[in-house]
Amino acid sequence: MPDIEIHCNEEKGQKFIKSVERKHFLFSFVISYTETSEIPGITVAGADPNFIKFTPPADAEFLHYGFCKSIDAIPMTPDGKPTPALLTKTALQSASIPQVVINAGSKIPPKLPYFETSLPFGKNISVEPGLDKSSVVHAVDYGKIVGRTLASCTDCLVIGESIPGGTTTALAVMKGLGIDARVSSSMPTNPQSLKNQVVEKALKRSNSKEPYDVIANTGDPMIPFVAGMLSTASEITNVILAGGTQMAAVLALAKSTGYDKDRVAIGTTSYIIDDSSANFLETVKSISDIPVLSINPKLADSKFDGLRAYSEGFVKEGAGAGGTMIASLLKIGMSSKKLLDLIDDEYSRITTSQ
Amino acid sequence: MPDIEIHCNEEKGQKFIKSVERKHFLFSFVISYTETSEIPGITVAGADPNFIKFTPPADAEFLHYGFCKSIDAIPMTPDGKPTPALLTKTALQSASIPQVVINAGSKIPPKLPYFETSLPFGKNISVEPGLDKSSVVHAVDYGKIVGRTLASCTDCLVIGESIPGGTTTALAVMKGLGIDARVSSSMPTNPQSLKNQVVEKALKRSNSKEPYDVIANTGDPMIPFVAGMLSTASEITNVILAGGTQMAAVLALAKSTGYDKDRVAIGTTSYIIDDSSANFLETVKSISDIPVLSINPKLADSKFDGLRAYSEGFVKEGAGAGGTMIASLLKIGMSSKKLLDLIDDEYSRITTSQ
Numbered sequence: 001m002p003d004i005e006i007h008c009n010e011e012k013g014q015k016f017i018k019s020v021e022r023k024h025f026l027f028s029f030v031i032s033y034t035e036t037s038e039i040p041g042i043t044v045a046g047a048d049p050n051f052i053k054f055t056p057p058a059d060a061e062f063l064h065y066g067f068c069k070s071i072d073a074i075p076m077t078p079d080g081k082p083t084p085a086l087l088t089k090t091a092l093q094s095a096s097i098p099q100v101v102i103n104a105g106s107k108i109p110p111k112l113p114y115f116e117t118s119l120p121f122g123k124n125i126s127v128e129p130g131l132d133k134s135s136v137v138h139a140v141d142y143g144k145i146v147g148r149t150l151a152s153c154t155d156c157l158v159i160g161e162s163i164p165g166g167t168t169t170a171l172a173v174m175k176g177l178g179i180d181a182r183v184s185s186s187m188p189t190n191p192q193s194l195k196n197q198v199v200e201k202a203l204k205r206s207n208s209k210e211p212y213d214v215i216a217n218t219g220d221p222m223i224p225f226v227a228g229m230l231s232t233a234s235e236i237t238n239v240i241l242a243g244g245t246q247m248a249a250v251l252a253l254a255k256s257t258g259y260d261k262d263r264v265a266i267g268t269t270s271y272i273i274d275d276s277s278a279n280f281l282e283t284v285k286s287i288s289d290i291p292v293l294s295i296n297p298k299l300a301d302s303k304f305d306g307l308r309a310y311s312e313g314f315v316k317e318g319a320g321a322g323g324t325m326i327a328s329l330l331k332i333g334m335s336s337k338k339l340l341d342l343i344d345d346e347y348s349r350i351t352t353s354q
Numbered sequence: 355m356p357d358i359e360i361h362c363n364e365e366k367g368q369k370f371i372k373s374v375e376r377k378h379f380l381f382s383f384v385i386s387y388t389e390t391s392e393i394p395g396i397t398v399a400g401a402d403p404n405f406i407k408f409t410p411p412a413d414a415e416f417l418h419y420g421f422c423k424s425i426d427a428i429p430m431t432p433d434g435k436p437t438p439a440l441l442t443k444t445a446l447q448s449a450s451i452p453q454v455v456i457n458a459g460s461k462i463p464p465k466l467p468y469f470e471t472s473l474p475f476g477k478n479i480s481v482e483p484g485l486d487k488s489s490v491v492h493a494v495d496y497g498k499i500v501g502r503t504l505a506s507c508t509d510c511l512v513i514g515e516s517i518p519g520g521t522t523t524a525l526a527v528m529k530g531l532g533i534d535a536r537v538s539s540s541m542p543t544n545p546q547s548l549k550n551q552v553v554e555k556a557l558k559r560s561n562s563k564e565p566y567d568v569i570a571n572t573g574d575p576m577i578p579f580v581a582g583m584l585s586t587a588s589e590i591t592n593v594i595l596a597g598g599t600q601m602a603a604v605l606a607l608a609k610s611t612g613y614d615k616d617r618v619a620i621g622t623t624s625y626i627i628d629d630s631s632a633n634f635l636e637t638v639k640s641i642s643d644i645p646v647l648s649i650n651p652k653l654a655d656s657k658f659d660g661l662r663a664y665s666e667g668f669v670k671e672g673a674g675a676g677g678t679m680i681a682s683l684l685k686i687g688m689s690s691k692k693l694l695d696l697i698d699d700e701y702s703r704i705t706t707s708q
Contacts, residue, residue: 026507064499098506102467109470113456113500116463116470145418146467152452153380153507 003336004326005294007273007281013291016265017330020238023155025327027092027099027242028146028229029063029320030161031056031114032222033107034122034130037165039198041191056162057110059085059319060101063092066349069111074350077314080306082347084318087297087325088160090346094339095328097158102146104139105221117142122220125172125202133216136224140257143228151233158267158327159229160242160320163222170249172199172218174283177211177252181245181283192277211256222246227253234260240293241265242323244272244280244316251287261290267323270296271316295325298340304347357690358680359648361627361635367645370619371684374592377509379681381446381453381596382500382583383417383674384515385410385468386576387461388476388484391519393552395545410516411464413439413673414455417446420703423465428704431668434660436701438672441651441679442514444700448693449682451512456500458493459575471496476574479526479556487570490578494611497582505587512621512681513583514596514674517576524603526553526572528637531565531606535599535637546631565610576600581607588614594647595619596677598626598634598670605641615644621677624650625670649679652694658701 006013037043037052051071058068058075062085068074075083092099101114105121119139122130131139151157163169174181182192202218215224226241227250233239239259241247247266272280273294284292300311310316328334360367391397391406405425412422412429416439422428429437446453455468459475473493476484485493505511517523528535536546556572569578580595581604587593593613595601601620626634627648638646654665664670682688 024507096506098503100503103470109472111472113469113471113496113503115467116457117467118463118465142467149452149454149467152450153378 003295003329007292007294008285009289009291012262013265013293016238016291020156021330025097025156025158025331026150026154027097027158027160027320027324028102028150029060029099030102030104030159030222030226031060031106031110032104032161032163032220034163034165034169034220035124036122036126036168036198038124039126041194042168043164052164053107055164056106057108059083059162060110060114061112063089063099064112070108080351081309081314082306082350084315084321086346086350087321087343088319090343091324091328091339094334094342095331097324097327097331100150104225115146117225119221119225122169125169125218126198129205129217130169130219131216131221133212135221136212136215139221139224140228143225144232147229147231147233148236151236154237156238156240156327157233158240158242158320158323159226160323161222161226161246162319163220166220166222167245168195168198169218169220170223170246171195172202173214173223173249174252175199176203176214176218178209179252179283179286181248182278211253215253223249223253226250227257230254230259230264231257234263237263239264240267240323240327242267242320244268245278248280248283248287251284261288264290266290266292267326268292268294269317269322270294271310272322275316293326295322295329295336297325297336297343301340303344307343307347357649357683359624361646361648362639363643363645366616367619367647370592370645374510375684379451379510379512379685380504380508381451381512381514381674381678382456382504383414383453384456384458384513384576384580385414385460385464386458386515386517386574388517388519388523388574389478390476390480390522390552392478393480395548396522397518406518407461409518410460411462413437413516414464414468415466417443417453418466424462435663435668436660436704438669438675440700440704441675441697442673444697445678445682445693448688448696449685451678451681451685454504458579469500471579473575473579476523479523479572480552483559483571484523484573485570485575487566489575490566490569493575493578494582497579498586501583501585501587502590505590508591510592510594510681511587512594512596512674512677513580514677515576515580515600516673517574520574520576521599522549522552523572523574524577524600525549526556527568527577527603528606529553530557530568530572532563533606533637533640535602536632565607569607577603577607580604581611584608584613584618585611588617591617593618594621594677594681596621596674598622599632602634602637602641605638615642618644620644620646621680622646622648623671623676624648625664626676629670647680649676649683649690651679651690651697655694657698661697661701
């Protein structure tokens with residue numbers, strides 16, 4: 001697959017690709033929430049703070065319907081930079097990959113059928129623990145059930161997420177677990193110092209290095225839920241963790257919850273790999289010996305400013321965009337050039353139909 | 355398959371069996387509620403009226419965990435006749451068939467991850483319409499989404515239900531749609547006259563023969579939801595409607611919502627076929643040309659009174675028992691004798707562990 005790059009463990013990456021090429025894929029989209037996202041300046045997902053909580057359900061609705069129901073428009077910055085769910089939708093549709101939405105602590109439920117997990121949303125970790133310890137246990141347990149069910153129905157389970165502010169909780173979790181990480185951001189000027197301040201405040205509250213304590217104090221509901229999914233799903237089938245920093249935090253917790261290292265790859269965009277403010281590949285290597293797959297969707301060649309902005313450092317990844325684009329190429333043998341044409345078509349559709 | 359009988363369209367039944375033998379199955383368990391179940395004497399599911407609403411979530415929990423969380427015990431009559439979910443659980447487990455629970459209007463949500471559909475529970479059709487018309491549309495629409503997703507992940511989607519009082523709403527729906535039906539019951543002395551009184555009251559309220567009007571006036575949320583599932587799922591894969599009377603009502607509505615008649619079979623127990631107070635096969639024939647598959651689980655040979663009662667006319671079917679037992683035989687080529695041993699083991703486990 002010339003359009004997919006393999007990083008970290010090259011040999012395992014080759015093997016992984018061989019075992020899923022032309023096979024059946026299933027995309028699970030985990031939507032969640034942390035009040036950490038309400039700290040001014042921490043996320044670009046929803047410029048208006050009252051709007052942030054609608055981003056995860058709106059992304060889910062857009063993937064299903066091609067339009068949103070919880071809000072009037074498709075999530076997009078005022079100057080036309082769209083949600084990465086646009087890339088995800090195009091990828092899933094082009095390769096006929098089925099999808100399920102999982103509500104793992106979203107503040108607003110999506111207007112479509114979804115897996116309910118009864119998880120509360122996460123609190124602002126700069127002022128209080130993100131989760132009760134009992135919610136961490138619940139999240140892992142329910143994640144294990146959902147992971148087992150979905151994995152039993154596919155050759156490759158792709159897991160993506162939508163949780164505004166999630167890179168900050170992911171950073172806090174990794175630091176709390178003793179991992180030297182820096183994180184990518186949905187903004188071109190990564191608000192590192194703001195994120196680090198939040199993380200420091202959270203870490204000061206507790207000295208415990210016990211993983212569930214760390215998640216409860218500094219995490220969000222998505223991380224333990226997806227770690228649970230990974231644990232059971234990787235025993236049964238292949239798993240692509242679709243994302244950047246946040247999936248590294250999932251992997252860090254998965255050391256405790258357990259998983260089959262020979263059946264997992266991270267799938268992400270080249271924008272995450274190339275982000276010089278983060279150290280993504282080093283972070284992953286320090287956690288696990290699994291391969292990282294990346295795709296360059298060549299959005300620099302798009303007809304539209306809003307999409308070219310991705311290649312200039314905006315958005316970069318999210319809503320499982322990288323992993324689902326990789327899945328679509330692997331499933332039907334499409335080129336990334338062809339995928340870009342479809343992405344441009346989709347951008348054109350949503351900007352003219354509104 | 356010597357242990358599976360084919361009724362109605364024999365040729366289509368043979369073809370159906372050939373196309374799913376040794377293939378991948380997925381069980382979807384639709385739990386729902388109608389206040390019609392609160393009419394004294396209409397159902398055996400939950401002898402105590404305050405308990406009836408817990409039966410669907412308790413069945414779902416039992417299938418997943420092997421015990422219930424919403425109630426303290428496994429649904430069973432005081433003299434030891436267990437919920438048919440016991441047969442379902444044994445079948446799914448013996449053949450490693452994955453399952454998902456769908457909440458389509460249950461009064462109580464189950465304590466496990468489940469598909470949420472935001473449907474209200476049904477009202478008592480003897481005193482008021484069962485559903486708003488908008489809920490009927492919503493149920494069909496959401497059923498179509500869930501059906502499409504699940505069907506994309508399997509070679510055969512088995513759909514079962516748990517809705518106490520559901521045979522009465524099913525009877526009302528069929529009569530309202532002009533079908534001459536009598537129904538089976540979970541009780542050996544079928545309370546036909548009581549059911550017919552309820553149905554007459556409901557039908558008197560409206561003269562409309564428009565199918566969605568009929569469902570709104572006389573139906574429950576399960577029927578339109580499963581009709582929606584059947585509509586999209588049968589376009590993609592094989593479908594077993596696991597149940598008796600209630601699945602006949604689904605088929606009756608599916609004439610309007612549409613489905614692929616070459617990809618559907620009803621799967622049920624021989625106790626439904628042999629029920630002389632009902633006319634199940636004639637009812638199905640009058641609706642559609644699809645095959646009916648039945649299994650005789652030979653519970654008359656069980657070691658336990660509570661299970662032998664099934665062969666004496668108690669319970670007969672429910673929680674997708676017939677369809678999942680058929681699926682387990684088709685998937686792994688097991689005999690019904692072997693399945694009975696496993697059912698006896700399971701009965702022994704739950705009655706000694708409580």
